Amino acid sequence: MRLRRPKLTVVGAGPGDVDLITLKAIKALKSADVVLYDALVNKELLEYVNKKAELIFVGKRRGCYKYQQEQINDLIVARANSHGHVVRLKGGDPFIFGRGAEEMEFAASHQIEVAVVPGISSSLAVPAYQNIPLTKRGSAESFWVITGTTKEHKISGDVQLAAKSNATVVVLMGMSKLPQIVALFQKEGKQDLPVAIIQEGTTSREKVGIGTVNTILNVVKEQELSNPAIIVLGDVVNHRAILQSVQQENTKAIAV
Incomplete structure (x- = not known):
């Protein structure tokens, strides 16, 4: 049997809801000989993989590393x-804090x-599922997407810069740095x-906490919120409550 040409396709699985994966991504899974998948990938998506393909879990979660990045590259x-x-x-x-570019560069060098295959980023989709637009006329003209924790396990310096702006700020992987983020905005x-x-x-396990810069730490404690989670800071968060209020009024009007 002739060996297929060596190829790497880095595929974005989307934020969690299996319906948010793209058709192009599913086609890639169906043509795969090997799939290396991460901890945040919904395992239901593995049902789309070529049945003869080898599945290898290489996820990294909360300091627990089954494979180091160098080992993943070699694999x-x-x-x-x-x-x-x-x-x-x-x-x-995979190109938004996913190290996809690094893995492609390593493979190409060999x-x-x-x-x-681009994926729907959690930085966009997760707020949207909660009716929080990252931009809204009169509220936000731009948005920042920032990693909360750098390679050195420190808070990103960009958070301080973002806090000075009027933009919506989305922080990924930032729950451990939430007190520092709050302090910068204060x-x-x-x-x-x-x-x-x-x-x-x-996902079906979604939990949401809403507050202000001054109250959010208490909200997190009371609702026992933890990783994996994203942080959204900005006036656009109010859109969620505004929409809920309108929907409730509509429901009352229909009932009458």
């Missing part, structure tokens, strides 16, 4: 050379063909700025 190259088409399945979009006089914490967004 991609080894499986591509021995099996053919490797699909690297990542939660959200003469392996590479491709990417320093800018934004104590009353609305904040949403959305845990396991777009």
